[in-house]
Each structure stands twice: as C-alpha cells, then as structure tokens.
Amino acid sequence: MDNKLYNLVTKEEKCYGCGNCVVACPVNAYNDPAVAGGKGPEQLDKVIMCVENGVIKILNMGLCKGCGTCIEECPDGAIGLEVNYTT
Amino acid sequence: MIEEKENIVCPFCGCLCDDGVVKVEDNKIVGTRNLCRIGHKKFESAQHGRAESPRIRKNGELVPVTLEEAFDKAAEILVNAERPLFYGWSATCAEATQVGCELTEACRGIIDCTATICHAPSIEAIQDQGAPLSTLGEVMNRADLILYWGCNPMHAHPRHMSRYSVYPRGFFRKRGRKSRTIMVFDPRRTDTAKLADLHVQISPASDHMLVHTFREILNSYDVTHETVAGIPADAIRETMEAMAQHQWCILFFGMGLTQQMGKDRNIDVAIQLMHELNKYIGIRTTLMPMRGHFNVAGANITICSETGYPFAVDFSRGYPRYLPGETSAMDVLYRGEVDAMLNIGANPGTSFSNRALSHMAKIPLINIEPHNQQLLQISDVVFSPAMVGIECEGTAYRMDNVPIKLRKVVEPPENRLPDVVILTEILKRVKELKGKGA
Ligand code: SF4
Ligand code: SF4
Numbered sequence: 001m002d003n004k005l006y007n008l009v010t011k012e013e014k015c016y017g018c019g020n021c022v023v024a025c026p027v028n029a030y031n032d033p034a035v036a037g038g039k040g041p042e043q044l045d046k047v048i049m050c051v052e053n054g055v056i057k058i059l060n061m062g063l064c065k066g067c068g069t070c071i072e073e074c075p076d077g078a079i080g081l082e083v084n085y086t087t
Numbered sequence: 088m089i090e091e092k093e094n095i096v097c098p099f100c101g102c103l104c105d106d107g108v109v110k111v112e113d114n115k116i117v118g119t120r121n122l123c124r125i126g127h128k129k130f131e132s133a134q135h136g137r138a139e140s141p142r143i144r145k146n147g148e149l150v151p152v153t154l155e156e157a158f159d160k161a162a163e164i165l166v167n168a169e170r171p172l173f174y175g176w177s178a179t180c181a182e183a184t185q186v187g188c189e190l191t192e193a194c195r196g197i198i199d200c201t202a203t204i205c206h207a208p209s210i211e212a213i214q215d216q217g218a219p220l221s222t223l224g225e226v227m228n229r230a231d232l233i234l235y236w237g238c239n240p241m242h243a244h245p246r247h248m249s250r251y252s253v254y255p256r257g258f259f260r261k262r263g264r265k266s267r268t269i270m271v272f273d274p275r276r277t278d279t280a281k282l283a284d285l286h287v288q289i290s291p292a293s294d295h296m297l298v299h300t301f302r303e304i305l306n307s308y309d310v311t312h313e314t315v316a317g318i319p320a321d322a323i324r325e326t327m328e329a330m331a332q333h334q335w336c337i338l339f340f341g342m343g344l345t346q347q348m349g350k351d352r353n354i355d356v357a358i359q360l361m362h363e364l365n366k367y368i369g370i371r372t373t374l375m376p377m378r379g380h381f382n383v384a385g386a387n388i389t390i391c392s393e394t395g396y397p398f399a400v401d402f403s404r405g406y407p408r409y410l411p412g413e414t415s416a417m418d419v420l421y422r423g424e425v426d427a428m429l430n431i432g433a434n435p436g437t438s439f440s441n442r443a444l445s446h447m448a449k450i451p452l453i454n455i456e457p458h459n460q461q462l463l464q465i466s467d468v469v470f471s472p473a474m475v476g477i478e479c480e481g482t483a484y485r486m487d488n489v490p491i492k493l494r495k496v497v498e499p500p501e502n503r504l505p506d507v508v509i510l511t512e513i514l515k516r517v518k519e520l521k522g523k524g525a
Contacts, residue, residue, distance in 0.1 A: 017122065019123065020253075024254050024263065038254060039121070040108070050120060051123065053118050054123060
C-alpha cells in the first residue's frame with residue numbers, strides 16, 4: 001500500500017541513530033507496544049522506520065500519515081517530510 | 088546464513104541499551120538494529136584493528152610471546168613494584184574489577200577508575216549530601232520535568248532520550264514527549280538544547296551561581312543582581328515558577344557541572360536544590376549523573392563493595408585508604424609516586440595530561456586492551472583480551488546503578504582470554520611470588 005502523498009526523506013550521514021523519530025512517531029507507537037515504551041521495534045512490518053546499522057531506515061512508507069512528528073524530534077534534520085501536492 | 092541475535096546489550100555508554108539486534112554470519116558481525124551510531128560502531132569495529140596478543144617489550148620492541156610468559160612478566164613487574172597503580176575498569180565487567188581489587192591488595196597498590204577524571208566530584212558530593220536517586224524505569228514512568236545540566240545526551244548517550252527519559256510513554260506519562268517538559272542548561276546550543284522546551288544558555292563556569300540563585304528564590308530571599316550567570320533575574324524567577332508546576336523532576340548532569348570550576352561543590356548545591364524543591368514545593372525530585380563508559384558506574388560500585396571506598400583506594404599500608412587528590416591516579420602519576428601501572432578498560436593516552444603520561448612512559452606498564460591504541464607505544468606487557476559484552480559475558484552497571492548481564496555474541500579470536508581470566512592468572516602468580524618472599 002504505497003502512499004503517494006507523503007514521502008520521508010532521510011540523510012543517513014547526519015543521523016545519530018538516536019531513535020527519537022522512531023519512538024516519537026504515533027503510528028509506530030500505536031502499532032508496536034515495544035516502540036511505545038522506548039524500545040526498538042519488534043514487529044518490523046508494522047512500523048514506518050527503524051534504526052539499522054546505526055542510522056535511520058524507512059521500512060514501510062505506506063503507513064505514514066504525514067503528521068511530521070519525526071521531523072520535529074530530529075535535532076539534526078536527518079529526516080524530512082515531503083508532501084506531494086500533485087497526486 | 089545471517090543469524091539475528093536479539094536482546095543484546097550494547098557495551099558502549101552508560102545507557103546499556105538492552106534491546107539491540109546483532110546480525111552475525113560465520114562468527115562475523117555484519118550489522119545491527121536498534122543501536123545508535125556509536126553502539127553500532129562498537130560492534131562493527133570490534134573485530135577489526137585488534138592488537139596482537141600477548142606481547143612483551145624486549146630491546147625496545149613489542150614482541151609476541153606465549154600467554155604463560157606474559158603472565159609471568161606481568162606478575163614480576165607488579166611484585167617488584169613498591170606502589171603499583173591499577174587503573175581503568177570502566178570498559179570491563181564487575182567480575183574483573185573484583186579480581187582487580189584483590190590484586191591491588193596483594194600488591195599493596197592503588198586502584199582507581201576513570202571516574203577520577205569524570206564523575207568523581209559527583210560521588211564526593213553524594214558522600215557529603217546524600218542523594219535522592221532513582222532508576223531510569225522510574226524516570227520513564229513518572230518524570231514530567233527533565234533537566235539536562237552540562238550534558239549533551241544527543242551526542243554522548245544518543246538513545247538516552249528515546250529509550251528512557253523523554254520520548255517513551257510511561258505509566259503516568261501516557262503521551263510520552265507531550266507529557267513532559269525538558270529544560271537544558273548549557274552555554275552551548277547543543278543538539279539536546281534544540282529539542283528542549285527551554286534552553287537556559289548560561290555563561291560558562293557560572294553554574295554554581297545559577298543553582299544558588301534558584302535556591303535563593305526557593306528560600307524567599309531577594310535576588311539582588313539584575314543578571315546572574317548571564318540570565319536576567321526575572322527570567323530565573325519565571326524558570327523557577329515553571330519548574331514548580333510539575334510533579335516529578337529529574338536532574339541529569341554531566342561533565343559541564345562536575346568538571347567545571349567548583350567541581351563537587353556544584354553537585355553539592357544541585358543536590359540541595361533538589362532537596363529544597365521537594366521540601367518547599369512538594370515536587371518529587373531525583374538526580375542522576377550521566378555516566379559515560381558502559382561500566383564506570385559498576386567500577387565504582389564494585390570497588391566500593393570490595394574495599395569500602397568508590398575510587399582512588401590506596402592499599403600501601405595493607406588496608407584501604409581513600410584520599411581523593413592524594414591517592415587518585417592523576418595525582419600519584421603527577422608526583423611520580425607510582426613505579427608500575429596496570430591499565431585495563433580505559434585509554435589514558437587520550438584523557439591524561441602530558442605530565443602524567445610522561446611518568447607512565449618511564450615506568451613498566453601492563454596494558455589490557457583489545458585494540459591498537461596510543462598507549463601501546465609505552466606499554467611493556469600487552470594483553471588483547473576478549474571484549475566483554477561481545478566476545479564474553481560479564482556484569483555491568485547502568486548509569487542508574489542497575490546491574491545488567493552482558494551477553495556473548497561471537498567467539499573471541501584465538502588467544503584472547505576474558506579480562507577476568509587474565510587478572511586471575513596474574514593474581515595467582517603474584518601470590519606465588521609473594522609466598523616465596525620475592
Ligand atoms: S533521523 Fe534524526 S531523530 Fe531519527 S534517528 Fe536519526 S538523528 Fe535520531
Ligand atoms: S545509547 Fe549508548 S548503550 Fe545505547 S546503543 Fe547508543 S552507545 Fe549503546
């Protein structure tokens with residue numbers, strides 16, 4: 001289920017792998033209780049992103065509703081939200 | 088085939104994140120999940136750049152020898168020394184530190200850990216004032232006011248905010264970040280400060296004054312200066328009022344407070360501030376030092392449980408004495424008092440002053456360190472051990488003093504023994520030699 005309206009863009013070279021975006025994301029927290037409590041995701045098919053090899057990795061873009069919580073919680077601009085108004 | 092090992096504890100920083108996934112293929116670490124950038128790097132680089140083991144310096148060169156020969160040489164150095172120093176202990180397990188304490192006593196030496204150059208002032212202040220401490224689990228479930236003072240977890244403990252303090256939803260803080268207020272006290276606009284609700288950008292080295300001003304307000308005294316620590320007095324009053332709106336507060340503090348002018352006095356007053364916030368306003372207040380190495384808290388706890396004192400313990404009289412500033416590692420090296428040294432789980436090459444290092448270069452140095460580091464150039468006996476938490480098991484203490492069992496992920500390379508085995512072998516030989524009256 002590809003979501004054409006929103007697109008998360010990541011800059012791995014800037015990312016600390018802190019997981020702020022992963023845990024702050026309400027979709028991740030709702031779908032995976034481990035994430036709600038601050039842990040890394042246990043159900044990888046139900047979360048939008050996770051930290052892999054020390055940097056952010058988008059797993060399921062289709063789940064993103066475009067709330068922008070993740071980008072607010074990244075101090076370094078390593079994750080950004082693009083809204084595609086033409087679709 | 089790639090095997091995913093789950094619930095691996097990260098042996099890098101004091102957060103000891105215990106939800107890591109490490110991917111292993113043919114005993115090689117090929118990737119990680121959930122660990123931050125520095126935690127990932129620790130696992131990724133663990134199997135590269137390893138020092139040859141064991142080696143002894145002969146005619147100015149480090150040459151490979153058998154383990155037996157290296158144990159004998161290390162024991163000989165320690166037995167012949169009058170006042171050896173046993174330093175490090177932060178990047179090894181509590182079990183190794185236990186043996187280290189016994190070894191120090193047998194050699195009538197001094198044992199000190201890396202806290203001596205980081206959170207020793209916190210420990211001294213806690214001894215002076217007592218400390219309202221809590222676990223990180225309590226912070227996650229209860230804290231609605233989080234103060235980061237003189238620390239930058241986004242760089243030093245990257246998962247601290249997401250795993251324990253700010254972002255997780257807790258029992259009483261169901262909305263996670265939205266249920267909490269974050270205040271950062273730092274002269275710099277750090278990445279942590281960028282995420283805070285309030286960044287109090289104080290002038291450098293004026294923390295003590297600012298804490299006292301908060302206490303003045305709490306104790307109903309007038310703030311007579313227009314600005315304190317570069318902050319207008321009205322803004323300080325407003326900050327105090329904002330703090331008072333909360334129920335459960337934790338103060339996380341780092342080197343910016345402990346190694347600042349005033350040192351343990353800064354922590355003394357910070358503890359008093361927490362106490363008064365509790366006493367006069369009824370906020371539940373606790374505080375926690377942001378411990379750096381993954382087991383530096385454990386080094387203090389283990390040395391304390393074995394000897395009665397947390398660091399800088401001197402056995403030269405046959406019984407433990409504790410005189411920070413007198414028996415701490417940097418001071419005895421400065422004064423050229425120690426005549427041999429064993430370094431384990433630390434890298435003084437990057438953290439000690441030149442004067443201390445130049446004395447280290449003059450005395451026999453036994454170095455137990457997995458990787459090639461600067462200190463090898465002046466080491467006389469080198470052991471490259473199995474890495475705790477990656478190649479062997481052990482116990483480490485998280486920054487909130489909770490013990491966590493570190494796990495073994497891959498087999499160590501040949502000839503790499505755990506720290507605890509290396510120290511036990513040296514101790515055995517030291518006791519034999521002492522028994523012979525050497
Ligand atoms: S993208 Fe930003 S918030 Fe997310 S893990 Fe990386 S640094 Fe942290
Ligand atoms: S925050 Fe510390 S313990 Fe956690 S993954 Fe990063 S380096 Fe390891």
